[in-house]
Amino acid sequence: MSLLIKNGTVVTAVDQYVGDVLIEGERIATIGSSLSMPVDRTIDASGKLVLPGGIDVHTHLDMPFGGTTSADDFESGTIAAAFGGTTSIVDFAIQYKGQTLHHAWETWMHKAEGKAAIDYGFHMIITDLTDQVELEMDALVGQGVTSFKLFMAYPGVFMLDDASIFKALLRTGKNGGTICMHAENGGVIDVLVKKALAEGKTAPKYHALTRPVRAEAEATHRAIALAEMADVPIYIVHLSAAEALEMVTEARDRGLPAYAETCPQYLFLSDDNYEEPGFDGAKYVMSPPLRPAATQDRLWRGLAFNDLQAISTDHCPFCMKEQKSMGHGDFSKIPNGAPGIETRMSLVYDGGVRTGRISLNRFVELTSTSPAKIFGLFPRKGTIAPGSDADIVIFDPEKTTTLSVHSLHMKVDYNPYEGRQVTGVTETVISRGRVVIDNGRFVGRAGAGAFIKRSARW
Numbered sequence: 001m002s003l004l005i006k007n008g009t010v011v012t013a014v015d016q017y018v019g020d021v022l023i024e025g026e027r028i029a030t031i032g033s034s035l036s037m038p039v040d041r042t043i044d045a046s047g048k049l050v051l052p053g054g055i056d057v058h059t060h061l062d063m064p065f066g067g068t069t070s071a072d073d074f075e076s077g078t079i080a081a082a083f084g085g086t087t088s089i090v091d092f093a094i095q096y097k098g099q100t101l102h103h104a105w106e107t108w109m110h111k112a113e114g115k116a117a118i119d120y121g122f123h124m125i126i127t128d129l130t131d132q133v134e135l136e137m138d139a140l141v142g143q144g145v146t147s148f149k150l151f152m153a154y155p156g157v158f159m160l161d162d163a164s165i166f167k168a169l170l171r172t173g174k175n176g177g178t179i180c181m182h183a184e185n186g187g188v189i190d191v192l193v194k195k196a197l198a199e200g201k202t203a204p205k206y207h208a209l210t211r212p213v214r215a216e217a218e219a220t221h222r223a224i225a226l227a228e229m230a231d232v233p234i235y236i237v238h239l240s241a242a243e244a245l246e247m248v249t250e251a252r253d254r255g256l257p258a259y260a261e262t263c264p265q266y267l268f269l270s271d272d273n274y275e276e277p278g279f280d281g282a283k284y285v286m287s288p289p290l291r292p293a294a295t296q297d298r299l300w301r302g303l304a305f306n307d308l309q310a311i312s313t314d315h316c317p318f319c320m321k322e323q324k325s326m327g328h329g330d331f332s333k334i335p336n337g338a339p340g341i342e343t344r345m346s347l348v349y350d351g352g353v354r355t356g357r358i359s360l361n362r363f364v365e366l367t368s369t370s371p372a373k374i375f376g377l378f379p380r381k382g383t384i385a386p387g388s389d390a391d392i393v394i395f396d397p398e399k400t401t402t403l404s405v406h407s408l409h410m411k412v413d414y415n416p417y418e419g420r421q422v423t424g425v426t427e428t429v430i431s432r433g434r435v436v437i438d439n440g441r442f443v444g445r446a447g448a449g450a451f452i453k454r455s456a457r458w
């Protein structure tokens with residue numbers, strides 16, 4: 001199969017030019033101008049942006065959590081991702097206490113196989129770090145699972161103590177893996193949650209009030225300090241608070257390899273959303289929680305000046321009707337997470353590029369190139385270059401759409417951005433040379449996505 005994309009504005013993290021992109025099989029073959037050769041299909045991209053496919057390095061599909069399972073599986077979730085201009089995801093496999101990492105990996109590979117419509121990889125969540133598990137970390141890195149998520153929150157479920165965190169960090173110094181950290185002080189939060197419930201404070205807004213910014217900032221500082229002592233890089237996931245960003249900035253200013261992502265929900269929503277009537281605040285129960293609106297500018301500045309290196313979604317959808325409702329009368333029982341896999345590219349383009357907060361190149365860098373580099377996918381993915389996978393998004397920068405649960409494809413009964421108008425819409429998506437979204441219509445296949453073996457840091 002050969003495909004020629006003509007006359008589009010090709011944008012990478014460093015370039016912007018009008019050109020033609022020739023795809024042969026699964027790869028980009030040539031980039032030029034006025035290319036004309038016999039091909040199976042030609043797409044006219046005049047007036048459109050031709051972007052590297054989005055890479056979302058933080059998703060939770062088919063994940064058991066909080067007494068239920070996230071509402072999108074690998075089929076519905078990856079199809080929704082493709083609609084939104086994302087062509088690769090890195091999801092999380094969970095090692096439960098007493099289990100091997102290998103068992104967790106096989107379980108999640110099985111969840112994805114035959115279902116994923118775009119390419120996928122896995123980070124491994126470690127909840128039980130034994131000597132044997134440390135050996136398994138090395139083996140997994142060799143098999144392309146080159147990053148590990150650790151939790152400083154959720155005591156009794158996911159949380160690891162500092163000694164285990166430090167050991168895991170040291171191990172990545174030997175095997176070339178990367179530690180991703182959920183940085184919130186779980187012990188403090190647990191005390192605050194119990195206290196609030198004892199005082200009869202049960203509404204969704206208390207989820208946010210019991211997870212103060214300082215609990216995130218302290219854990220972020222501690223995570224970076226542990227990584228510094230282990231002499232390895234660290235990646236802070238879903239950073240939400242300006243106070244946590246200060247910790248990352250301070251570390252980077254000292255030359256430390258501290259990296260962090262934020263997510264659209266922290267750029268476009270705020271703790272005001274918890275005041276929505278009735279139980280609607282539950283839509284925004286996620287960890288870390290939404291922060292005061294003034295935080296948004298600080299995060300955008302962090303993105304513009306490279307104190308934050310990636311925008312991922314932390315897509316973890318739960319339906320209001322059957323799932324979030326488990327926390328009626330007790331906010332601590334509301335499953336944590338929100339949908340976002342489909343809306344990331346349009347939201348960030350509209351709220352970031354069109355407002356002048358970030359450049360078009362920086363948009364590509366934050367949503368594709370930089371996550372690809374940090375997580376061992378570059379240059380196979382994350383750019384438009386000869387030899388790279390033909391993961392390409394044809395994006396209409398002038399088209400406006402209204403985000404709504406009624407038109408989006410995530411399998412969840414609400415949308416946190418309901419009614420928001422965005423300009424900048426994914427039109428056509430190519431995943432390893434195959435058109436999967438054709439002018440807004442899904443034409444791909446569940447199961448066509450492949451597991452991506454990622455590279456270690458060396």
Ligand SMILES: NC(=O)NCCC(=O)O
Pocket residue numbers: 060182238285286287288314316336337338
């Ligand atoms: N973020 C969230 O609330 N849910 C997903 C799990 C996690 O990323 O900690």
Ligand SMILES: [Zn+2]
Pocket residue numbers: 182237238287
């Ligand atoms: Zn987390």
Ligand SMILES: [Zn+2]
Pocket residue numbers: 058059060238314315316
């Ligand atoms: Zn997450």
